[in-house]
Amino acid sequence: MPALATADECLAHTLQGFRDLVGARQCAAPAATTLWRSFMVHGKHADVSPDNREVAEVLGDGNTRKFVLRHTDGAKTESVLLPLVGKTGRLRTTLCVSSQVGCAMGCTFCATGTMGRIRNLTTAEILAQWHHAVHTLEARVTNIVFMGMGEPMDNFDAVLAALGVLTDGAGPAISARHIGISTVGHVDGIRALTLAMAKGGLRSLRLAVSINGPNDDVRGELMPITRRWGLDDVVDALDGWIDAGGRPVLLEWVLIPGVTDDPTYATELAARFGHLPCRVNVIPYNPIEGRDWPVPDEVTIDRFMRAVRDTGLRVHRRATLGRHDAAACGQLVTASRSSSTR
């Protein structure tokens, strides 16, 4: 007997969407519900054809785990599992997912940017990262961040559909409160996400924007996107996010010695963003191949964080996890790029 549905049909749909899909094949709603829930919650069902992707590699330091998922066309993506004890003392495991193979944005501090964009991921391919993390690697994923390979706003429709599946209470059931989207400052994407967020269901979603420079000159050296949308445009889009009821924004700042660590930048940053409910997230630079920037020492990190705090902005330091396995922020790159283009 042929399977009633494919793995991708489960992964790409909410329960309601799946019921609509298979309903047209004369599959009754209760059976469709059992099938979808079994595949999503328990990992498999006899009437769902198996997921042909495979976890090609797992690297870890006993804590952080990076895994490479080989998709059906041979393209590879990297995802990272990051366990952290939260403020309440409970263990949270965050899954950092990729939204594209490679990335077109070309940020100079990021290994993924050196690949260029090879292709977008489908909704099923985004969800497959969650499914393999939970059912192959047996991780208890509590949080999701779209901070892996790719710019989520550059693959907006697939990412938005993935948010619908991830938050479906009958399946992954991850609250929007525990999901974060990180963007390079893609203004059209921020505006589109604002509309989706304001409609409901995603109201408590977290939004993070990569800033890394207090003005367009400094930022433009690191982030080519600045030529398309300057910081004034980014601030305008973030004002729209807050006005529509969005949560305070995370402003990400990759701290690179000699490049982004000037304490006077903090004053400029506060002048631009101080009116927004926000928090600055300082990310100590993680080394990538082809760049000879050093890792910032503790004195440099403390000095910059103090300068930001002195302006009245809230500031937080991102824990550095996974640096030795190239699983840290900005380090994700699939080594066999050629395999991604097959």
Ligand code: SF4
């Ligand atoms: S930092 Fe993000 S947006 Fe920039 S190149 Fe890397 S993956 Fe792309």
